[in-house]
Each structure stands twice: as C-alpha cells, then as structure tokens.
Amino acid sequence: MFDRDVYRARREGLRRGLGPGIALFLGNDESPMNYADNTYRFRQDSSFLYYFGLDTAGLVAIIDLDEGTETLYGPELTVEDFVWTGPLPSLGDRAALAGVERVMAPARLEEDLGRIRQAGRAVHFLPPYRPENKLKLLAWLGVPPDRASAEASVPFIRAVVEQRSVKSPEEIAEIEKAVDISVDMHLAALRLVRPGFTEARIAAAVHQVALAAGGDLSFPIIATVHGEVLHQHAQTETLTSGGMFLLDAGAETALHYAGDLSTTMPVDGRFTDRQKDVYRIALAAHETAKSALKPGAPHLDVHLAACRMIAEGLKGLGLMKGDLDEAVRRGAHALFFPCGEGHMMGLDVHDMEDLGEVYVGYEGRPKSTQFGLKSLRLARPLRPGFVVTVEPGIYFIPQLIDQWRAENRFPEHIDYDRVEAYKDFGGLRNEEDVLITGNGHRVLGRKKPLTVEEIEALVGKADA
Amino acid sequence: MFDRDVYRARREGLRRGLGPGIALFLGNDESPMNYADNTYRFRQDSSFLYYFGLDTAGLVAIIDLDEGTETLYGPELTVEDFVWTGPLPSLGDRAALAGVERVMAPARLEEDLGRIRQAGRAVHFLPPYRPENKLKLLAWLGVPPDRASAEASVPFIRAVVEQRSVKSPEEIAEIEKAVDISVDMHLAALRLVRPGFTEARIAAAVHQVALAAGGDLSFPIIATVHGEVLHQHAQTETLTSGGMFLLDAGAETALHYAGDLSTTMPVDGRFTDRQKDVYRIALAAHETAKSALKPGAPHLDVHLAACRMIAEGLKGLGLMKGDLDEAVRRGAHALFFPCGEGHMMGLDVHDMEDLGEVYVGYEGRPKSTQFGLKSLRLARPLRPGFVVTVEPGIYFIPQLIDQWRAENRFPEHIDYDRVEAYKDFGGLRNEEDVLITGNGHRVLGRKKPLTVEEIEALVGKADA
Numbered sequence: 001m002f003d004r005d006v007y008r009a010r011r012e013g014l015r016r017g018l019g020p021g022i023a024l025f026l027g028n029d030e031s032p033m034n035y036a037d038n039t040y041r042f043r044q045d046s047s048f049l050y051y052f053g054l055d056t057a058g059l060v061a062i063i064d065l066d067e068g069t070e071t072l073y074g075p076e077l078t079v080e081d082f083v084w085t086g087p088l089p090s091l092g093d094r095a096a097l098a099g100v101e102r103v104m105a106p107a108r109l110e111e112d113l114g115r116i117r118q119a120g121r122a123v124h125f126l127p128p129y130r131p132e133n134k135l136k137l138l139a140w141l142g143v144p145p146d147r148a149s150a151e152a153s154v155p156f157i158r159a160v161v162e163q164r165s166v167k168s169p170e171e172i173a174e175i176e177k178a179v180d181i182s183v184d185m186h187l188a189a190l191r192l193v194r195p196g197f198t199e200a201r202i203a204a205a206v207h208q209v210a211l212a213a214g215g216d217l218s219f220p221i222i223a224t225v226h227g228e229v230l231h232q233h234a235q236t237e238t239l240t241s242g243g244m245f246l247l248d249a250g251a252e253t254a255l256h257y258a259g260d261l262s263t264t265m266p267v268d269g270r271f272t273d274r275q276k277d278v279y280r281i282a283l284a285a286h287e288t289a290k291s292a293l294k295p296g297a298p299h300l301d302v303h304l305a306a307c308r309m310i311a312e313g314l315k316g317l318g319l320m321k322g323d324l325d326e327a328v329r330r331g332a333h334a335l336f337f338p339c340g341e342g343h344m345m346g347l348d349v350h351d352m353e354d355l356g357e358v359y360v361g362y363e364g365r366p367k368s369t370q371f372g373l374k375s376l377r378l379a380r381p382l383r384p385g386f387v388v389t390v391e392p393g394i395y396f397i398p399q400l401i402d403q404w405r406a407e408n409r410f411p412e413h414i415d416y417d418r419v420e421a422y423k424d425f426g427g428l429r430n431e432e433d434v435l436i437t438g439n440g441h442r443v444l445g446r447k448k449p450l451t452v453e454e455i456e457a458l459v460g461k462a463d464a
Numbered sequence: 465m466f467d468r469d470v471y472r473a474r475r476e477g478l479r480r481g482l483g484p485g486i487a488l489f490l491g492n493d494e495s496p497m498n499y500a501d502n503t504y505r506f507r508q509d510s511s512f513l514y515y516f517g518l519d520t521a522g523l524v525a526i527i528d529l530d531e532g533t534e535t536l537y538g539p540e541l542t543v544e545d546f547v548w549t550g551p552l553p554s555l556g557d558r559a560a561l562a563g564v565e566r567v568m569a570p571a572r573l574e575e576d577l578g579r580i581r582q583a584g585r586a587v588h589f590l591p592p593y594r595p596e597n598k599l600k601l602l603a604w605l606g607v608p609p610d611r612a613s614a615e616a617s618v619p620f621i622r623a624v625v626e627q628r629s630v631k632s633p634e635e636i637a638e639i640e641k642a643v644d645i646s647v648d649m650h651l652a653a654l655r656l657v658r659p660g661f662t663e664a665r666i667a668a669a670v671h672q673v674a675l676a677a678g679g680d681l682s683f684p685i686i687a688t689v690h691g692e693v694l695h696q697h698a699q700t701e702t703l704t705s706g707g708m709f710l711l712d713a714g715a716e717t718a719l720h721y722a723g724d725l726s727t728t729m730p731v732d733g734r735f736t737d738r739q740k741d742v743y744r745i746a747l748a749a750h751e752t753a754k755s756a757l758k759p760g761a762p763h764l765d766v767h768l769a770a771c772r773m774i775a776e777g778l779k780g781l782g783l784m785k786g787d788l789d790e791a792v793r794r795g796a797h798a799l800f801f802p803c804g805e806g807h808m809m810g811l812d813v814h815d816m817e818d819l820g821e822v823y824v825g826y827e828g829r830p831k832s833t834q835f836g837l838k839s840l841r842l843a844r845p846l847r848p849g850f851v852v853t854v855e856p857g858i859y860f861i862p863q864l865i866d867q868w869r870a871e872n873r874f875p876e877h878i879d880y881d882r883v884e885a886y887k888d889f890g891g892l893r894n895e896e897d898v899l900i901t902g903n904g905h906r907v908l909g910r911k912k913p914l915t916v917e918e919i920e921a922l923v924g925k926a927d928a
Contacts (some may be wrong), residue, residue, distance in 0.1 A: 004504040028596075031495045034720075034811070035818035036593045038683050040504040041697075043497040080835075082863045083802050086693035129500045131493075131595035135609050145599050149514035204675030214700070219502050229550035233505075236678070256498075338547050347498070354499035371544075399546045 001053040004099035017159035021122030026133045027059035046347035052098045071102040073109045089287045118357040124153035129354045147375035157355045166385035172255040179433050179445025181251035182259030185209045191462035199223050199235035210251040218258035218349040228395040228427030239267045258349040261433030269459040279315025285392040298378035303341040305335050306392035322412045332413035334372025342389040343377040386436040392428025396422045465517040468563035481623035485586030491523035491596045495791035510811035516562045525704040535566040537573045588617035593818045621819045630849035638721040641911025645715035647725030649673045653711045663687050663699035676717040682722035682813040686712035692859040693890030703731045722813040726895030733923040745777025749856040757905040764843035767805040770856035771797050786876045796877035798836025806853040807841040857893025860886045
C-alpha cells in the first residue's frame with residue numbers, strides 16, 4: 001500500500017468532485033473456479049484499491065459525502081480461521097492503513113443502507129462488472145441485475161475518471177516497475193523462441209517472470225503463432241520455422257499497477273523479406289503514433305496518424321490504393337488494422353474500462369460506429385499524467401478478407417487480388433507504454449527491442 | 465475431449481439414476497477480474513465437463529429425462545467475433561463432439577424453461593457456486609439467490625455423485641497424467657529451494673511446469689515457509705537457513721483432471737534432528753493411512769489410523785500423553801492435525817465439493833462437529849475406482865496452541881510446557897494421490913520423493 005495520506009487525499013478529492021449523498025464502494029469477493037473454496041487469485045476492484053488500498057476480499061466502504069465520515073465494513077477473523085489463513089491484522093488495523101477510522105461488521109451494512117435510503121439520500125455506486133456485486137446491489141438496494149449498469153451514478157463515474165486518469169508520481173513509479181517486469185517477460189520469450197517449442201511453453205516462461213517478481217499478469221497472455229487473431233488466449237500450437245510469434249503480455253505489480261507490451265518475432269531468428277516489409281510499416285506507424293503523443297493532442301488524431309502510415313505502407317506494397325485520406329476517413333485500412341492504436345493504462349490494463357469507455361476515452365460523447373474506429377478506446381485530448389499504450393499493428397485475417405471481398409467493400413482502396421497472397425501472413429504489432437509529460441511524452445520502463453535488428457539479435461539465444 | 469460415446473454413456477447413466485423431469489446443466493461464464501473483458505482463465509463447471517465435455521463459456525444444456533432429448537443452448541460467433549477470437553466451430557459442430565443433436569440460441573432458453581415449468585414438470589439443478597449462475601437461476605426460475613443451494617435437487621446431486629465418484633479407465637489415465645505433471649512441479653521446487661530465494665520465485669517455477677504442460681494449476685499453489693498455515697496462498701516470504709519449505713501444488717490437465725501433491729523440504733538441504741523426528745512421525749502416519757486404503761474400508765477409519773500414529777509419535781516426543789485411544793476419540797490430537805487425512809480427487813481437486821461434502825463423503829449423513837474431525841471431507845467406505853489423496857500432517861499453530869492452553873483443553877493428553885518449545889517449528893506434510901483398486905490400492909503417477917533421504921538428495925541441486 002501507499003501511505004495512508006495518499007488514500008485520504010484521493011478520497012478528499014472525490015468528495016470535492018461529487019455532490020451530496022453517499023458513495024458506495026463494493027470491494028470484490030473471491031471468485032470461485034470450480035467450487036466455492038477453490039478460487040482464482042483474488043483481484044480487488046481497482047477503484048476500491050485507488051481510494052482504500054485494501055487488498056482482501058469481502059470489504060465494502062461508504063463515504064458520507066455530506067458529513068465526511070468514512071466506514072469500512074468487513075469480516076473479522078477468529079483463531080479457527082487462522083488455522084487456515086494464518087494470523088491477519090484486525091479490520092480496524094487494516095482500515096487504519098488507509099486512514100479510515102470507522103469499521104463495522106458486514107451485517108450492519110444492510111441496516112445502514114436502509115436508513116440512508118429511507119432518508120431519501122442519493123446512494124452513488126459504480127457500474128458492477130462482477131456478478132457477486134450485482135447480487136449485492138439487488139439485495140441491498142433492490143437494483144435489478146440487468147439495470148445495475150444503467151442505474152450507476154454518472155457523477156460518481158465522472159469524478160473517479162477525472163482523478164484516476166491523471167497518474168501521480170507514486171503511481172508512475174509503480175507503473176514503471178510493472179513495465180520493467182514486462183520487459184523481462186518479453187526478453188524471456190525472445191530468447192526462448194525457436195521452432196518446435198509450443199506456445200504454452202513460452203507463455204509459461206513469460207508468466208513465470210511475472211510471478212517471480214511478486215505480482216502476476218495484468219491480463220491473460222497472448223502468445224501465438226496467429227498474430228492476426230487479436231485476442232488469441234489459447235496456447236495449443238507449436239512454433240514452426242518461417243512463421244512469426246506474437247507476444248502480448250504484461251505484469252501487474254503487487255500493488256496491481258499494470259504493464260502491457262507486445263513484441264513480434266521470427267520463429268527461427270530471421271524475418272523473411274516479406275515479413276520485414278510489413279514489420280517496418282507497422283514500426284513506422286508505431287513511431288509516428290508515439291511522436292504524436294503530447295498534452296492537448298486528441299488521441300483520435302494519434303490513432304488516425306498511425307492508420308495513415310499503415311495505409312501508406314500498404315499502398316507501397318500494392319495492397320491499398322487510391323486517395324489515402326479518403327481511405328482512412330472511410331475506414332478502408334481497418335481491413336488490416338481493425339482495432340485501436342492505444343488505450344489508457346493504470347490500475348487496469350485497459351484503465352477504468354469498467355466505468356465505460358465513453359467516459360474514460362470520449363469525455364461522455366458517443367463513440368464512432370465505423371468498423372475499426374469503434375474499437376478505439378481513447379479519443380480525447382491527452383493530459384500530462386495520462387499513461388497510454390502505443391500499439392498499431394497489421395493483421396491479415398482470412399475470414400475478414402473473404403467477407404470484405406465477397407461484399408466488394410472499398411474496391412477503390414483495396415487490391416483484393418494482391419491481398420489474397422497475404423492471407424497466410426498472420427499479423428504483427430509492437431507495443432510500448434508511454435507517459436504524457438508536461439511538454440511531450442516519455443516511454444516508460446527499460447528499453448524493449450523494437451527494430452528488426454534488435455529483435456533478430458535476441459531470438460532463440462537462451463539455452464532451452 | 466473424450467470420444468462422444470463416453471459422454472453419451474454418462475448421460476444415459478444419469479437418466480437411469482434420476483426420476484422424471486428436466487435436468488438443467490449451467491455451464492460457467494467467463495469470470496471478470498477487474499472489468500468484464502479482462503477475465504481469469506476460463507474454467508468450465510466440472511459436472512458440465514463430465515456430461516458434455518464442452519469447454520467454452522456461456523453454454524447451458526438440458527436433458528429431458530422423460531423423452532430422452534438433449535439440447536445445448538449457446539452463442540454462435542460472427543466473422544466480426546473471429547477478428548478477436550479466431551475462427552471457432554459452429555455450436556452444432558461442437559455439440560456433435562459430445563453426441564448432442566439439438567442446439568438452440570440462448571434466447572430460446574427462458575421460453576423453453578417457462579413452458580416446462582408451466583407444464584408442472586420438475587426442473588432439477590445442482591447447487592450453484594458461481595454468482596453468475598445464481599443470477600441465471602433467479603432470472604429463469606425465480607430462485608432467490610440465498611435459497612439457490614437449498615432448492616437444488618438432492619436426487620440430481622446423488623445421481624451425479626454416484627457416477628462421478630467411480631473413475632473410469634480413461635479418467636484414471638488422465639488423472640495419472642495430472643499427477644505426473646504434479647511430480648515434475650515438486651521436483652522443480654525441490655531442486656530450486658535454497659536460502660535467499662523467495663517463495664514467489666519457487667512458486668513461479670512450479671506454476672511454469674503446469675503451464676508448459678498445456679494445462680494449469682488445479683488449485684492455487686501453497687508455497688510457504690509457514691507450513692503450519694494450512695491454506696497459505698500469499699507468497700511474500702524469503703526462505704531462510706534452518707527453516708522448512710512446504711509445497712502443496714497440483715496440475716490440472718487440458719481436460720481439467722487434477723493432481724494434488726505435497727512435499728516438505730529443508731531449506732538448506734538437511735533437516736535438523738528435531739525436524740527429522742517430526743517428519744518421520746508424519747511419514748509413518750502417511751504410510752499407515754496409505755496401507756489402509758482398500759475397497760470397503762471406511763475412510764473415517766483411515767483418517768483415525770493416521771491420527772493415532774501422529775498421537776503415538778507425539779507421545780514419543782513427550783508432547784502428548786495419557787490414553788491415546790481416548791485422546792484421538794476426543795480430538796486432542798487435532799491441536800497438531802486439525803484437518804482431514806484425505807479427500808476425493810477427479811475433475812475437481814476436492815472432487816465434487818460444490819455438490820456438498822455430506823453427499824460426496826458421508827452418503828448423506830451429517831458430519832461430525834468435533835474440531836479437526838469436522839474438516840474431514842471423506843468418511844464413507846471406499847470403492848474401487850475412487851481416487852483419494854493421502855495427506856496427514858503435523859502442524860504447530862502458535863495462535864491455536866495459545867488458545868487451547870488458555871482454555872486448558874485436554875490437559876491429560878497435551879503437555880503444554882513441552883509444546884511451547886515447538887511453537888516456532890512450523891508444519892509439515894506429504895501428500896500422494898491413490899486409486900482404490902479391486903483388492904487394494906495403487907499410488908498414481910511417477911514416484912515422488914518421500915523419505916528424509918530422498919528429499920535431502922534433491923534439495924537445491926538445480927542451477928539457479
């Protein structure tokens with residue numbers, strides 16, 4: 001945890017940003033895998049972590065925005081519990097670490113919320129993404145589960161987004177720690193990759209680095225010979241000579257701040273000429289996007305600059321054609337780059353995604369519905385203290401190519417006959433994590449291999 | 465998956481064992497970590513896997529027990545989904561792998577269940593342990609979430625327990641595969657353990673072995689210098705010379721069958737004399753329990769035989785005293801062994817724990833309320849095809865010792881002055897997985913180091 005004053009100041013800031021009533025923070029419970037007591041590793045809710053820092057299951061906190069009182073509800077453990085869990089500090093001692101003075105047994109919560117509602121006071125809550133928290137809102141506030149997101153408090157969402165978007169120095173240090181571990185994860189993969197190894201074996205080595213550093217993954221590893229599948233989480237293939245291997249993986253520190261990096265590497269240590277051509281286009285888009293990151297720049301423009309570079313490069317290969325301004329405006333490039341160029345990162349790898357991308361990335365305005373652009377999570381102007389990823393990529397997705405060709409989409413911008421020859425190419429991207437500074441940006445963490453030469457110098461160099 | 469005939473035969477067996485009505489199988493959904501789309505690795509419900517084998521999220525199946533028809537409800541993916549997930553077989557093709565002929569869109573389910581209930585037919589469901597499935601039962605059948613376990617079908621539970629308790633040859637082969645991987649996990653830890661390494665580093669290496677084999681863990685790793693804490697899942701300590709390190713970890717295969725082993729090792733490669741004394745008592749209890757495993761033997765007796773060996777050994781050290789039959793009957797030994805000697809293992813590491821230990825381990829009869837004995841998961845007579853763990857241990861839990869001493873519990877059986885000197889000892893156990901055969905038992909998997917000499921020969925022998 002950070003010092004208690006950090007959490008106190010955050011809560012004080014929230015109170016200033018939010019009107020009267022009650023702010024209700026639902027901590028997460030343990031998540032059962034295949035029975036109640038066999039659980040996934042516990043992951044606390046990120047907003048709960050941000051305001052209270054307490055990283056155990058079954059906690060709920062309330063801030064009385066009018067009176068300024070704060071109450072933590074949670075279980076106390078008995079000696080018989082200690083047999084299974086080991087000794088734990090009392091709830092009061094844990095609350096004190098977050099600067100919270102009042103603690104209550106969970107049984108008191110329903111009663112207290114009932115009294116608050118009876119007094120006609122507003123109860124602000126955030127959109128629940130966990131089913132156990134939908135059950136709590138139903139039991140405590142009578143919120144129907146299918147209405148829980150719609151009934152969440154927009155002022156609460158906006159106030160949290162406002163605070164969490166701008167990272168403080170201690171958060172930046174923690175994120176940088178996560179990125180450094182993530183770099184080690186990617187170096188481990190680069191050195192291990194070779195024909196005949198399985199995706200699972202490399203993913204396992206990558207995961208080990210994150211665990212050994214005392215944290216875990218910030219999201220399920222993508223470790224795949226099918227880079228064109230954007231969220232390929234199965235690891236069932238074997239690496240073969242001539243192919244590429246894409247790793248998208250990041251660490252989460254013990255304090256739950258995220259790193260998120262991607263690297264594409266040739267399985268046998270040397271990119272083919274065709275791979276190099278496409279790789280260098282993606283890298284040019286990457287550098288273009290990165291150099292556009294500065295305060296005031298709308299992230300939509302950063303994204304479009306990357307799209308434009310990809311379109312230009314693919315025109316150079318004869319895969320795209322015509323007026324490229326027009327092509328990018330209409331979304332023709334999205335056949336090869338159907339997703340966003342980057343997203344916010346912090347306590348969540350897609351930071352605050354549970355609060356709604358419209359609030360996090362679009363200042364409350366609606367997102368585009370255009371294929372490709374609708375997957376951009378962040379369009380708003382950047383501010384100092386934002387941490388974002390940079391990750392343009394180029395993907396040849398056979399099913400998508402077939403569909404577009406059958407529908408004859410953008411024939412003036414896409415040469416389908418030439419694209420046909422790339423249907424077995426796969427996909428590639430690089431990804432770095434970047435802090436927006438007062439006058440520009442700073443790439444976070446230790447340097448990660450990016451160029452063809454830097455990548456090739458490392459692939460397969462580890463003993464098996 | 466196994467062959468479709470395996471699943472067909474299991475469902476046919478279930479139909480014979482269960483009366484009229486509808487059997488409703490709720491598959492699991494993805495479990496969100498910190499927002500809806502950042503999920504833990506998917507874990508299908510084990511009974512769903514047992515009867516249908518299909519390992520993707522969002523599936524529900526219904527067996528009409530009267531007509532014999534079977535229907536799988538689940539989503540179909542579009543080309544736009546393939547951009548993110550890669551191409552997947554159609555729902556119909558996946559259902560066919562399980563021998564199921566009818567598939568429906570999820571939207572049809574509520575309608576179909578409504579018609580079934582209107583006809584006054586029984587809808588059997590199993591106790592839900594996942595909050596998302598409590599929400600489904602509320603939405604589809606009007607079952608209040610806090611009543612969902614109570615309203616689960618006892619005939620359905622009994623019929624499933626009857627089938628899943630006895631492992632078939634293909635299941636035993638899969639469990640043995642899991643145990644073999646688990647042995648490799650323990651060998652990795654043994655070779656790596658040394659002073660100065662962190663628990664997290666060793667746990668990471670252990671986890672890597674499970675992942676590289678194409679599966680994952682069957683439960684969160686216990687990798688601790690505090691063996692006396694039975695379910696210590698935090699890995700924040702550093703190993704120190706003179707201490708012991710306890711690993712309780714098992715693999716889950718790609719088909720989700722479990723292994724579950726424990727090993728206790730001296731951090732610097734040599735047990736102290738005091739550690740050896742206690743280790744050998746626990747090992748004697750382990751061998752006593754193992755040799756008692758055979759068809760017809762009540763597992764309660766196996767447990768009590770282990771308790772008796774522990775009590776005898778501790779009497780030899782002067783920690784226990786008096787009439788040991790009486791001590792074990794009254795539960796005095798539970799100060800040092802407050803849990804059960806073993807449990808069923810299969811698709812779940814505590815097999816079928818979600819269905820209720822009373823049905824799985826006690827044939828529907830109530831469990832003991834005595835401290836220690838109440839934590840025994842399996843008491844019923846063993847049958848050929850059962851797979852059980854053997855894991856007696858000896859633990860010195862300071863808080864428990866203090867409490868018992870303050871309450872002066874069993875002064876005729878415990879010499880608290882002598883126990884005081886062991887309060888810094890920690891705890892230890894070994895654990896193996898055993899199949900009950902037609903006339904005895906067989907330890908599953910490759911041989912795992914057990915004796916003091918076997919353990920000492922391996923500790924710290926790996927390059928770092």
